[in-house]
Amino acid sequence: MKAARLAQAFDEYTLGKTGNALSTAIDECMHYVHVRGFSALLPQVLESLKTAHETDEKQTKITLVLKANEKTILKELELSAKDVEIKRDDNIIGGYILETGTTFEDNTYRKQLLKLYKSIAH
Numbered sequence: 001m002k003a004a005r006l007a008q009a010f011d012e013y014t015l016g017k018t019g020n021a022l023s024t025a026i027d028e029c030m031h032y033v034h035v036r037g038f039s040a041l042l043p044q045v046l047e048s049l050k051t052a053h054e055t056d057e058k059q060t061k062i063t064l065v066l067k068a069n070e071k072t073i074l075k076e077l078e079l080s081a082k083d084v085e086i087k088r089d090d091n092i093i094g095g096y097i098l099e100t101g102t103t104f105e106d107n108t109y110r111k112q113l114l115k116l117y118k119s120i121a122h
Helices: 002-014 019-036 039-060 070-077 109-121
Strands: 062-066 084-088 095-099 104-108
Touching: 002 019, 002 039, 019 039, 062 070, 095 109, 104 109
Parallel strands: 062 084
Antiparallel strands: 062 095, 095 104
């Protein structure tokens, strides 16, 4: 439990820092760990940081599933190709499916036609 708390403190303390400021922040964190006698926890702290960052990456990853013409859809969604993983699906006639770690948006022609059919039929 201490390792997870130390990892969270490290992460918060170094957040947004780059270059010399990041190097100084890491040195200060390491000094704190050694002075407090927590050196033996460092491998666990590192593992906690690694796990937390892998989880963050999974939650922020954006996947766009479509048949073709991603430039038009990326422009419509105001996304850049470097920010998105693009997957091809020949079963999609048109439109797209957008997935993130917490969201699933089906905006395919098929889905839109089903929605229209249901609204007319009922």
